[in-house]
Amino acid sequence: MMNTANTNTVYLLTGAAGFLGSNICRQLIERGDSVRAFVLNNDQAVKYIPEDVEIFEGNLCSPEDCM
Secondary structure: OOOOOOOOOEEEEEOOOOHHHHHHHHHHHHOOOEEEEEEOOOOHHHHHOOOOOEEEEOOOOOHHHHO
16 A cells, blocks of 8 residues: 655664564555665675665764764
8 A cells, every 4th residue: 555645754764674674664665655774884684675775874873873
């Protein structure tokens, strides 16, 4: 089902390379939402994130990575 209520919504998902996060990404994409994934630098699990997701690498504990 496509999300027609607000097509400008972009979700930033932390932990998107994990088991739950990758499934949440898939569900959001399937319903028509835009998703950005925030993952740790060099995280090998990014291969589990759906292709339609924009990936940002960084660490939430680093203020420079969150800007």
